[in-house]
Structures are given as C-alpha cells and as structure tokens.
Amino acid sequence: MVKEYKYSDCFYCGGAVAEQLTHREIRWKGKLFIFENVPVGVCTQCGEKVIKPAVAKAIDQLLQEEKKPTKIIQVPVYQYESNIV
C-alpha cells in the first residue's frame, strides 16, 4: 500500500503541491529509461515538480537491480542538419 505523503508547499512560490501520476525520463549509465505512473508532487501554481524520497529510492533500486522492463520502446533519433533551418 502507498502511504499518504504530505508534500510541503512549493519551494519556489509557496503554492500547494498535489500529487499526480506522470512519467519520468531518467538517464542512467548513458541510457534513457522511462518510468510510467510515477507519483510526483506538482505545484498547483507554478508547476514545479517534487519527487518524494521514497519514490526516488524505488526508481534507483529498479535501475540498480536492472529489473526486466515492462516494455521496450524504440525512440527515433534525428541528426539535426543546419540546412533544414
């Protein structure tokens, strides 16, 4: 079960912070990892995001254990060419 976590007011603007499920992109050891449905506190005023320590730790652990991902997606990569403008 997820324990209720009380976010402190926004560090920047003092606004209330509400939790939302969102995805996070994390680069680790030179690779890109995407975590879906991550509970993140988002300031209702300025949109600043706060991640609670337990969530950050859980993500760290997943990366370190190199657990099998739910799925693997391909990411298109473009080389920007200056003649495209």
Ligand SMILES: [Zn+2]
């Ligand atoms: Zn704020």
